[in-house]
Structures are given as C-alpha cells and as structure tokens.
Amino acid sequence: QVQLVESGGGVVQPGRSLRLSCEASGFTFSNCVMHWVRQAPGKGLEWVAVISYDGSSKYYADSVKGRFTISRDNSKNTMSLQMNSLRAEDTAVYYCATQGGVADEYFDYWGQGTLVTVSS
Amino acid sequence: EIVMTQSPDTLSVSPGERATLSCRASQSVSRNLAWYQQKSGQAPRLLIYGASTRATGIPARISGSGSGTEFTLTISSLQSEDFAVYYCQQYNNWPLTFGGGTKVEIK
Numbered sequence: 038q039v040q041l042v043e044s045g046g047g048v049v050q051p052g053r054s055l056r057l058s059c060e061a062s063g064f065t066f067s068n069c070v071m072h073w074v075r076q077a078p079g080k081g082l083e084w085v086a087v088i089s090y091d092g093s094s095k096y097y098a099d100s101v102k103g104r105f106t107i108s109r110d111n112s113k114n115t116m117s118l119q120m121n122s123l124r125a126e127d128t129a130v131y132y133c134a135t136q137g138g139v140a141d142e143y144f145d146y147w148g149q150g151t152l153v154t155v156s157s
Numbered sequence: 158e159i160v161m162t163q164s165p166d167t168l169s170v171s172p173g174e175r176a177t178l179s180c181r182a183s184q185s186v187s188r189n190l191a192w193y194q195q196k197s198g199q200a201p202r203l204l205i206y207g208a209s210t211r212a213t214g215i216p217a218r219i220s221g222s223g224s225g226t227e228f229t230l231t232i233s234s235l236q237s238e239d240f241a242v243y244y245c246q247q248y249n250n251w252p253l254t255f256g257g258g259t260k261v262e263i264k
Contacts, residue, residue, distance in 0.1 A: 142248035143191035147200035
C-alpha cells in the first residue's frame with residue numbers, strides 16, 4: 038500500500054533553515070508527480086510546491102518562492118523541501134502528497150505530516 | 158489566483174440526514190475540482206476529483222456535482238464517520254488553491 042512518511046520538522050528560529058523529507062513506498066515513486074501542502078494551526082490547506090517525475094520542473098507558491106526549494110531522489114524514493122529564511126507565518130504541518138492524475142493536480146495520497154514551528 | 162469560497166462555515170446535521178456543502182470559484186475552473194475530508198489530527202483524504210468522480214473506496218452516499226464556478230458535495234445519509242471538515246480544491250490554474258473548509262458537526 039502507498040505510504041508517505043514525512044520527517045524533519047521541529048522548532049526553529051526566524052531566519053533559520055530546516056529541511057523536510059518525505060519517504061515514499063508502495064508505488065513507483067519515479068512515475069509520480071509530488072507536492073508539498075501545508076496547514077497552519079487551526080487553519081485551512083495551502084499548496085506549497087510541486088516537482089515533476091524527474092525533478093526537471095518545479096513550481097512554488099508565491100509565499101515561499103525564493104526561500105524554499107523542492108527536490109527529489111528517485112533512487113532513494115525520497116522528496117525534500119529545503120526551507121530557508123523561515124518566518125513565523127511558515128509555522129504549519131507540512132504534508133507530502135502524490136498527484137492523482139497525469140495532468141490533474143489533485144492529491145490522492147497524503148503523509149501524516151510533520152510540524153514546523155518558527156519561533157524565537 | 159483563483160479564490161475558492163466554501164459555505165457554510167459550519168453545518169450542523171443529525172445522523173441519517175442529508176448534508177449539502179457548497180464551493181464557489183472566483184472564475185471558471187471547468188470540472189477541475191476535488192473534495193477532501195479531514196478529521197481532527199489526521200491528514201486530508203481525497204473524496205472526489207473531476208468534480209464528480211469518487212476516489213477509490215469512497216462510498217456511494219458521497220457525491221459531487223457542478224462545473225464552472227459552482228460545485229456541491231452531497232452526503233446523502235450522514236454516518237458517524239462523516240463528521241469532519243471538508244475542503245474543495247481547484248486544479249485548473251496555478252497556483253493550486255483550496256477553499257476555507259466546511260465543518261460538518263453533529264446536531
């Protein structure tokens with residue numbers, strides 16, 4: 038069965054960096070477009086970033102563009118999110134998710150999430 | 158950016174009753190609309206994509222309809238496991254955007 042396990046969350050000071058990872062299993066990772074979606078405490082869902090099958094294409098929400106970098110390693114079935122210059126408003130649970138359709142960007146499988154808290 | 162607006166914010170329904178949730182897009186998203194269910198402390202779960210196609214394992218009492226800017230999620234007879242928060246999401250344009258959610262609570 039499909040499993041997505043996020044890790045790397047924690048408490049970090051504003052302006053510092055953090056790297057999240059998503060380990061995938063139960064499906065052919067290299068065939069799947071992958072996304073990060075976040076949810077601030079008590080708030081709704083916000084799409085963050087997407088990476089294509091081979092990592093050649095990446096897109097970001099304006100709120101994180103220039104600060105966050107998405108990447109993947111298909112040999113290790115993992116995806117990462119490098120988060121730099123963190124701000125208080127980046128505090129959220131970060132989910133990795135698989136894209137459900139070849140060209141349809143809905144999310145069919147989600148990890149359990151990892152909490153990032155940006156606070157001094 | 159396409160703004161997705163869900164209504165109502167909270168829906169109080171008795172078990173066995175019908176629940177109707179609305180989602181409106183600020184511009185047409187064709188049928189590129191998905192619905193998710195999220196229970197407290199859990200990740201979202203895909204219910205519907207393509208406005209009306211149920212995801213794997215989703216029961217027939219849950220259905221989606223609509224196109225363009227107006228969409229509806231209907232739960233025909235609420236079961237205890239259906240009390241949760243529901244989000245719509247458009248994938249017609251970048252950036253991908255979600256509605257603010259509708260909480261379905263026990264009346």
